[in-house]
Amino acid sequence: MSKDLTVRFHGAAGTVTGSCMEFAYDHRHVLVDCGMFQGSRSLEHLNLEEFAFDPALIDAVVLTHAHIDHSGLLPKLVKDGFKGQIHCTLPTADLLEHMLADSGRIQEYEAERRNRRRDRAGEDPFVPAYTSADARDAWEQCRPVELEQWFAPAEGFRARLWNAGHILGSASVELEVDGVRVICSGDVGPDNKAFQLDPEGPSGFDHVVCEATYGDREREAVTIAERRLLLQSEVEAAITRGGNLVIPAFALERTQELLLDLHHLLLSGAIPNVRVFVDSPLANRVTEVFERHAKELEDTGETNIFDNPSFHFVTDVSQSIALNSVSGAIILAASGMCEGGRIRHHLIHNLHRKDSTVLFVGFQAQGTLGRVILEGAERVRISGNDVRVRAQIRHIHSYSAHADQRELLEWVEERSPISGSLFLDHGEPAALEAMRRELQRRQPDLNVKLPQIGEKYLLSPSAPAKRLETGRSDLTEVLGHDWQNTYADFATSLKADLAKLRSDRQRQEALEQMRRVLASYNAHMARKNGR
Structure with a gap:
């Protein structure tokens, strides 16, 4: 491996959950966040997959905050072999003691509930992503650090945390690696945020990763x-x-x-x-x-x-x-x-x-x-x-604990000049694209990228990031509207729709026709796939 700094996006790209970025340099690997995918059942199934990297080779994690979509796979990371330290603010560490334990209990409960279902009889037992004991092990690897104080998460890496104004203990992560300066916003808080001070951070970066949860909308300013x-x-x-x-x-x-x-x-x-x-x-x-x-x-x-x-x-x-x-x-x-x-x-x-x-x-x-x-x-x-x-x-x-488009643009402006690339993550496609268009309108020369899950980039000083590997092509449907929600809506409405028919004979005919449509579609797909 060369001594080039790279970043790979393992989550929160094209979606708002599962935040996880892997920074690699000279055989050292540092994660910024390791969060769970949340939302539809199909999206959450990604939490059960093996990591796209070897957890035992990760040297450290730098955590932006305690929300589960940023921290929730830490117990799985530890269970699968991660032995390093988890660097975060003290309030984040205090919150994680409860957040991770609760998530572990939920994983155990969901596995038990699914295994009790009669329609799963005879199938292999469902295994939780991790347990509450794994959650405790992960929490014990937390190492609190002060805001704005440099620390070394791994050899060749320097890092600082800056208040992100999102929730208690939330931070943006600044990294310096072999002359390359990078900042990851984490989740950025809005103006007039209760409890929290306004976001802070330095300026002048080679590369910036900015969230775009509300990149397509401006809220009315409300005190x-x-x-x-x-x-x-x-x-x-x-x-x-x-x-x-x-x-x-x-x-x-x-x-x-x-x-x-x-x-x-x-x-x-x-x-x-x-x-x-x-x-x-x-x-x-x-x-x-x-x-x-x-x-x-x-x-x-x-x-x-x-x-x-x-x-x-x-x-x-x-x-x-x-x-x-x-x-x-x-x-x-x-x-x-x-x-x-x-x-x-x-x-x-x-x-x-x-x-x-x-x-x-x-x-x-x-x-x-x-x-x-x-x-x-x-x-x-x-x-x-x-x-x-x-x-x-x-x-x-x-x-909302998230900045809107105007506030995100202000956060980006305060990090400028950006001599390399600006990555937009943690947003649904419409929000990402709206944010990209507005940034390009304001700064035509700014190199804006919308990474996909699995994409890997070379990060050089004062030069646009270069994509080294493409992302996963199998996630398009998972990241959109979930079929199980459509099914639930259909099943919920079915009885009422059948009741609108005039007779039991018509209801029986409708059900038989639906069965024929499904059987025909299955046969068509089997022929199409060559089975």
Whole structure:
């Protein structure tokens, strides 16, 4: 191997999850992030594949933050042979103790649940990507580092972390290798972000990797005070309807931001003394970490805003089930995209109620249940239950922890001049392309690249990055809309559609015709593939 610096993208290219970049130089390999793919079942299946590299040959990991789409495959990395250190900020290390353990428990539970299914009888047992014990092993390899202080993750590498303003402990990663300067944005926070200071970082790089989650949109500039007015309006409307206000909320940061705003609304009398249930054991543990780092948080008025008598932190399953009979309450539950966790339980019991409200306060990736509901589905399938959507579906955009297009462009401008290439990652295709066009309009000479998963680039000083290897060609369908969501929508609507027919004979004929269409298609594909 020559002493050239290269980077290979193993995730978050053409999609918003699975962040993982492998930097290699002189037989040394450093990962920036090692995250899980999240979203559709097909996309999440990628987490079960073998790594595209040998984990035993990775010298170190530099982690931007604790969100699972950036950190969630660390336990698998350790299980498969990684022995190096995981460098991150102290708050990130504290959060990982709980985030990784929870993810490990989810992997174990999902494997057990799938193995119990009758339609899997006789098949090889489903094996989890990793266990909670693997998660503990990974956390023990974390080594906290201070912001803006140089450290050496591997021989030939120098690195510094800069505040990214995204969540507690989040950072951008600066690398210097044999005269080549690179910065990876991680996830960049927006203006007026609760708890966090504005993003920081130096300027003048050879290569920059910038996220583009919201690269295709600009949000209306909203202050924290204005955002609280929006939340106040939603709470008042939900209480007037008489049902519950159900909020799918990410356990890390989004839940705590909502509690911050609800605390101020309750304290000021802007909303009545409504009960607020936080039904997420992980969110409750994360909140305890926030309390430990309270001195580092903005906007709290130096008080413990989580110690509000209206807040009820639910842990036991029996307490969670008891919320089925509640009305007129606010229920916060994970996961934020409705793909797992207790939020699915609450959606089953509230989506069909005309008097209830479901309020989305975060990004909903393609293929997720949250995206399906938000886009207006009349029926959804949740954990084997067909659920009619009759509740009010609402959305507040101003809680995003990600910078919008304008803020991302400002972040890129502050890193300039960029003498080599700007890579755009962590975005869906439309967002990436919109961001690329706007950057090229503003800086026609800037070399902008949209990497694909598996692509490898040579990074030289003051020269555009050169692609050395192409990406995976088998992921196009996986990264788009998932067939299983289409199937769930079809299956959920099928009974209602059949009921519209006039007789049982017509229903039987329709079912037989559908079977014939599927059989014909299977035969056609078999002939096409030469079988």
